[in-house]
Amino acid sequence: MSIDKDTVRKVAHLARIAEPEQRLEPLAQELSGILGWIEQLNEVDIEGVEAMASTVDVSLPMRKDALQDGPTGGNQPENVVANAPKTEDHFFVVPKVVE
Amino acid sequence: MTKVSDLTLAQLRDALKAKDVTSVEATDAYLARIEAAKPLNTFITVTADKARQMAKASDEKLAKGEGGAIEGVPLGIKDLFCTEGVQTTAGSHILGGFTPRYESTVTSNLWRNGGVCLGKLNMDEFAMGSSNETSFYGNVVNPWRREGDDAPLTPGGSSGGSSAAVAARLCAAATATDTGGSIRQPASLTNTVGVKPTYGRVSRWGVVAFASSLDQAGPMAQDVRDAAVMLKSMAGHDPKDSTSIDRPVPDYEAVLGQSIKGLKIGVPKEYRIDGMPEEIEKLWAQGIDWMKDAGCEIVDISLPLTKYALPVYYIVAPAEASSNLARYDGVKYGHRTKDFDDILSLYENTRAEGFGDEVKRRILIGTYVLSAGYYDAYYLRAQKVRKRIFDEFTEAFSKVDLILTPSAPSAAFGLGEKTADPVQMYLNDVFTVTGNLAGLPGASVPAGYDANGLPLGLQLLARPFDEETMFKGMYAIEQVAGANRRPAAWWA
Numbered sequence: 001m002s003i004d005k006d007t008v009r010k011v012a013h014l015a016r017i018a019e020p021e022q023r024l025e026p027l028a029q030e031l032s033g034i035l036g037w038i039e040q041l042n043e044v045d046i047e048g049v050e051a052m053a054s055t056v057d058v059s060l061p062m063r064k065d066a067l068q069d070g071p072t073g074g075n076q077p078e079n080v081v082a083n084a085p086k087t088e089d090h091f092f093v094v095p096k097v098v099e
Numbered sequence: 100m101t102k103v104s105d106l107t108l109a110q111l112r113d114a115l116k117a118k119d120v121t122s123v124e125a126t127d128a129y130l131a132r133i134e135a136a137k138p139l140n141t142f143i144t145v146t147a148d149k150a151r152q153m154a155k156a157s158d159e160k161l162a163k164g165e166g167g168a169i170e171g172v173p174l175g176i177k178d179l180f181c182t183e184g185v186q187t188t189a190g191s192h193i194l195g196g197f198t199p200r201y202e203s204t205v206t207s208n209l210w211r212n213g214g215v216c217l218g219k220l221n222m223d224e225f226a227m228g229s230s231n232e233t234s235f236y237g238n239v240v241n242p243w244r245r246e247g248d249d250a251p252l253t254p255g256g257s258s259g260g261s262s263a264a265v266a267a268r269l270c271a272a273a274t275a276t277d278t279g280g281s282i283r284q285p286a287s288l289t290n291t292v293g294v295k296p297t298y299g300r301v302s303r304w305g306v307v308a309f310a311s312s313l314d315q316a317g318p319m320a321q322d323v324r325d326a327a328v329m330l331k332s333m334a335g336h337d338p339k340d341s342t343s344i345d346r347p348v349p350d351y352e353a354v355l356g357q358s359i360k361g362l363k364i365g366v367p368k369e370y371r372i373d374g375m376p377e378e379i380e381k382l383w384a385q386g387i388d389w390m391k392d393a394g395c396e397i398v399d400i401s402l403p404l405t406k407y408a409l410p411v412y413y414i415v416a417p418a419e420a421s422s423n424l425a426r427y428d429g430v431k432y433g434h435r436t437k438d439f440d441d442i443l444s445l446y447e448n449t450r451a452e453g454f455g456d457e458v459k460r461r462i463l464i465g466t467y468v469l470s471a472g473y474y475d476a477y478y479l480r481a482q483k484v485r486k487r488i489f490d491e492f493t494e495a496f497s498k499v500d501l502i503l504t505p506s507a508p509s510a511a512f513g514l515g516e517k518t519a520d521p522v523q524m525y526l527n528d529v530f531t532v533t534g535n536l537a538g539l540p541g542a543s544v545p546a547g548y549d550a551n552g553l554p555l556g557l558q559l560l561a562r563p564f565d566e567e568t569m570f571k572g573m574y575a576i577e578q579v580a581g582a583n584r585r586p587a588a589w590w591a
Contacts, residue, residue, distance in 0.1 A: 003467070007467075008463070011463050011466050011467045011470065012463060013447075014466050014470060015421060015450075015462050015463055015466040016425075016428070016443075016446040016447050016450055017447060017450045017451050017454065017459055017462065017463070018444070018447035018448050018450070018451035019451070019459075027460075027463065030460060030521065031460070031463060031464060031467070033520075033521070033522060034413065034460075034464060034521060034522060035464070035467075037410060037413075037522050038410040038413055038414060038477070039410075040406075040407065040410055041407055041410050041411065041414075041480055041481060041484055042480075043407075044404065044407055044480075044484050044487065046480060046483035046484060046487070049483040049484075049486050049487055050483070050486055051479055051482035051483050051486065052482050052483070052485045052486035052489060053312060053482060054312050054342065055298050055299075055312070055489060055536075055537060055538025055563075056298060056299050056342045056344065056538065058344070060341050061338070061341055063338065071200070071201035071202075072339060079200040079201075082198075082200055083196075083197050083198060083199075083200075083431070083432035083433070084430065084431055084432060085429060085430070085432075085433075085434075085435035086435070092430050092431060094430055094442055094445065095439065095440070095441050095442050095445055096441075096442075097441075097442050
């Protein structure tokens with residue numbers, strides 16, 4: 001299936017990637033090429049086959065609902081925000097989102 | 100005494116324990132080689148001070164007759180593994196300046212076992228690529244060249260920094276990761292040994308995620324023994340990775356040299372693809388003869404869905420990537436655009452500036468195949484075909500112990516040669532991607548050379564968690580192939 005410029009614009013917006021107008025047509029062609037190649041999956045009989053999300057056939061392990069030690073634990077806001085481009089008092093700072 | 104860089108990891112380990120050499124000496128020797136090998140562009144970050152500090156600590160332990168399994172051995176780390184206090188880029192501009200406050204489980208395991216960190220190795224951006232040309236930090240150059248030809252070649256990808264660094268002896272061994280072939284294909288192109296373990300064997304915690312159901316870390320090594328030592332030091336159950344499997348890690352080194360007589364070796368006819376160079380076909384036939392001579396039984400098998408594996412991969416991997424890479428938004432870490440007036444343009448411009456073309460392409464494909472109206476036609480269908488491919492392997496492994504194939508469809512190719520058509524580049528993983536979809540262990544072993552003197556590898560695939568049988572087979576191939584040439588050091 002080939003996708004057009006408008007679809008690329010829509011998908012790029014969903015993916016939150018700014019694509020300049022002049023990139024939309026070349027991208028539509030590239031993506032159509034890849035999707036066209038992927039289309040061959042339609043030849044495969046998948047009737048009654050279950051979808052496979054993971055090769056690990058075990059139920060997810062559960063742990064006690066308690067604060068962990070180490071890097072996955074709590075009480076370390078300075079580590080959480082250490083790499084943020086802009087912070088204030090352990091908060092991430094972003095442009096105003098509510099008028 | 101012998102030069103440190105002429106020793107394998109196992110030999111260096113033994114020399115350190117015997118106090119024939121100190122870790123500081125070995126570390127300095129490697130740091131000097133790294134410095135001289137700048138034209139190869141293998142390292143994004145060299146951690147010289149940290150390396151010398153770790154080496155000194157190792158020497159103190161070794162002096163007391165203490166220390167771990169690889170005490171004092173200098174290693175290179177693919178820049179996809181988070182390292183505490185050391186910039187981790189994933190080869191991307193969007194993670195520029197990111198300095199983790201934590202250590203990945205794999206690198207923690209290596210340091211606990213005595214490894215010394217030389218630095219962080221170059222790679223395709225977010226591990227998306229087969230030639231190392233998508234890295235924000237520039238492509239790596241393969242230490243191997245065609246005979247009588249100066250044209251720069253790719254070291255493969257995405258673990259091209261790892262493969263080139265090991266091939267050029269800039270570290271004793273390296274870590275790498277494999278989502279569609281990113282350990283095995285670069286190993287094949289550089290005369291190194293690359294092992295992708297069973298999915299769940301090695302923890303993914305602290306490894307920058309690309310496609311979570313396919314990603315698996317493993318070693319890139321000088322020979323099979325080194326790969327066995329490295330894998331044992333990397334592997335193990337980790338409660339922080341819910342897909343990590345809780346079962347003991349065998350001593351892979353102990354099985355090396357054990358007889359492979361009586362093993363059933365599967366040869367899938369579907370891996371004979373159009374346009375495959377005759378030399379690779381011949382090498383494969385040679386590999387089959389070697390196994391026969393070693394007393395194995397060769398079994399012709401059929402894996403008819405093989406040709407659908409790459410198309411499945413190019414739905415599943417981009418879908419998972421589009422979700423995993425949603426976290427890069429200019430808010431929590433890494434690059435933030437200066438050009439924004441609201442939260443939406445902050446996200447959109449940060450991501451437009453921070454991601455390279457291949458990463459954007461895959462995020463867009465992933466977003467598309469997961470979007471309303473296309474989810475069933477693409478994503479769900481791909482997951483069902485994946486299940487059928489998995490079943491096909493389960494069936495095959497009820498009849499055979501190992502599967503033997505070529506590792507890659509070509510020898511190292513020229514930089515820039517395959518960048519024009521994404522699908523042509525994707526075909527590099529045609530022999531390896533099935534192993535990721537089915538979660539199987541796979542490895543590439545140096546097996547021969549083409550007419551230009553470039554290395555070629557053979558791949559072995561094994562049953563889930565049967566790395567031991569795989570290592571036995573790998574060692575047998577290595578012994579009989581004797582493909583242990585080293586590239587001439589034209590860069591130094």
